[in-house]
Amino acid sequence: MEQAQPTPARHNRLIGKLLLMVAGAFVFAFALVPLYDVLCAATGFNGKTAGPGVASGVIRDGFGIGGLQTAAAPASKVDTGRTVRVEFTGTVMPGLPWDMRPLTISLDIHPGELQQVSYLVRNTSNRTVVGQAVPSVTPGQAAQHFEKIECFCFSQQTLGPGEAREMPLAFIVKPEVDRNISHITLSYAFFSIDGQRQTLTSSREAR
Template sequence: MREAALNPPPHRHGRLVIRLLLVAAAFFAFGFALVPLYDTLCRAVGFNGKTLKDTIQAKDVPPSAVNYARSLGVQFTSTLMPGLPWEIRPLEPSIEIHPGELRTTRFLVRNLSDQTIVGQAVPSVSPTVAARHFRKLDCFCFKQQTLAPGESREMALTFVIDGDIGEEVSELTLAYAFFPAPNPN
């Protein structure tokens, strides 16, 4: 009797193995789903400096929405990830802007290699509370950028900062991280 309790029938092992494999597969799938879910959540609430690709156009920004009584400092920075032999810098490292004011600035990008390379910019706004108020109307970050060997290009960013941004925000930073495109189009 004692031996039967210590060694359950072989068919019970098979069921247990199948159940454990199903649980492992479910956890594996959940792990893959977390990345896009987290990214979507960050974009929706402006957490971690993420902003949505906005659908508003310059014509949708009424001039009366500009708050000339207040100004904000905006700094622009960029970082190149390993494997991307480019040089990038904002042509205006910092600007003053009134909430609601439509503004365009440019970044200079140059391919330092002897190969055509495709890169992708990923924006981040800090402080994170300001991210939901930063609206990009036109941005080079919306699509992958292809640069030929030695090519230089000015890339534009047109944006507006909502007039209802909190008084606690007086300065913000827009940072771009440039990555080699994993799947060049």
Template sequence: MLGKLTVVVGLMFGFGYALVPMYNAICNALGINNLARSELLVNGHSGEKVNTQVDPTRTITIEFDTNARGPWDFKPAVRSLDVHPGELTTVMYEFKNTQDRTMAAQAIPSYAPKQAMAHFNKLECFCFNEYTLKPGETKQWPVVFVVDSKLPKDVRTITLSYTFFEVGGKIPPAPAEKVAAGKQEPKS
């Protein structure tokens, strides 16, 4: 009995090792699961990795619009950029707190045209978080995005607009003397 079980275990072990070459032979014969091989054969350069999801036949213009709700500076490094669908792109935004107090703020994005929203994929964005900026402090944050190649062909321009606003309750109030100086006594 022990000898039979040892033979069965040996056969199972050998069959496990034989599965990998059998799987590769079946995939090559049927032409399936050749993703790694297609990356090596693109443009005849073996070893060079190429993003095969980029559509070089189309160019989409991305416009960057900013709005600030409060006394601070908020702007993108570039106002517009041409990208190919599937291309990974990074754009930097600069924020400066021009107030003389610390503030907490967040940005909310919007898109035009509306159907572009489903095809504009942000991988990294400052709009995902709230930020605290000290008086006079300047920071830069990136937006890393990819425009999906399934974007309708009639969309040639996408406007990404951010509204940057102060988040209440997260920061200390303005100094009392400045609040008092800003208020006027009502006349009776």
């Protein structure tokens, strides 16, 4: 008994379904990124730090450091009995034509002190570019105690052709950080928002 041969129409439907599955999986993978960041920010997993907020025991007093409206920690919350060294690094991911470097390489602080540093970021292209910084902290156990009060990573950053800008960061390493931790590294990875939009658009058009 001869087996029925698939018709061209069936082939086309099968190929269409497979393309839809691939495109759907691709979009789903991108959707997982913000969900993963939310999980990491809440738990400190993989060194992700929390978003904007006020640290435990920190009050708003309207005092601005470097023109920022920030929070200040009460003196009773500052642990002057120990010092933690915080180092700052930055990376620009492929597809983003920017230069990035911290203006402060490292800082020795007392846990509970409000500190501010800045990163210098420059657009090396001849077009306007939008980028987004994603922070991470090592060791991972310190991430939940690294409180960013003001940070350029809270929103997308737009730089015009050849534009350079100092981007400030105000932060507190909370006194609750493990006493065995004496060295913390804060790293930023800057991604191209335009590149992500183009990738998502291409994936939708493939459906």
